[in-house]
Amino acid sequence: MLNIKEIQEIIPHRYPFLLVDKIEELTPGEKAVGIKQVTFNEYFFAGHFPQEPVMPGVLIIEALAQVGAVALLSLDELKGKIAYFGGIQKAKFRDKVVPGDTLRLETIISKRKGPVGSGTAIAYVNDKIVTEAELTFFVK
Template sequence: MLGVKEIMELIPHRYPFLLVDKIETLEPGVRAVGYKNVTMNEYFFQGHFPGEPVMPGVLIIEALAQLGAASMLSLEEHKGKIGYFTGIDKAKFRKKVFPGDTLKLEVEIIKRRGPIGIGKAIAYVDGQKAAEAELSFFIS
């Protein structure tokens, strides 16, 4: 189990943009399972949306990307580097995410060639899919 301190040793993200609170499973370069506890104190709820706070889908995708980056950047050859988005494909948003929800994040690296790869990413709330996408990246 990795907490925020260990996650920040792997990826460069910091408050208020670090969107992974803990990592339960980490297989370097293969897969990762982590969590984001969504609270009413999140900065984005100030404007999205007043009266009905909903986590922006793009930030759910970002949380998944950060988890995938943690998996890739835990490989010895990528330590100290940064993972950059190069594409988002097949993104679907299936369930609204509200304050009080816990996002279970899962990323499996399905294709990798050197510093370039693709991850299959799924976010769940209470066992139901909230979002899914294929995320492509470049490590530099």
């Protein structure tokens, strides 16, 4: 398991854009599973939406990408680099994420060639899929 400080040693994201609280499972270059505790204090709930706070889907995708970046950048040969989005395919938002939810973020890297990798990303709340997508990364 990686705590927040250990995550920050791997990826460059910082508050308010670091969207992963801990990594529960890690196989470098292949898979990572992270957790995001969604609280009412998140900055985006002030405007999305004040009458019914909902976590923006693009931020759930970003959280999944950060988990994928941890998986990729944990490889010795990629340490100290940055993983950028190369693409988002087949994104589906199946349910809303609200304050009090615990997001389980799972990203599996299925292909990797040189600096480019791609994989499947799925976000769960209470074992129910809320978001899924195919993500492509490139590392520089």
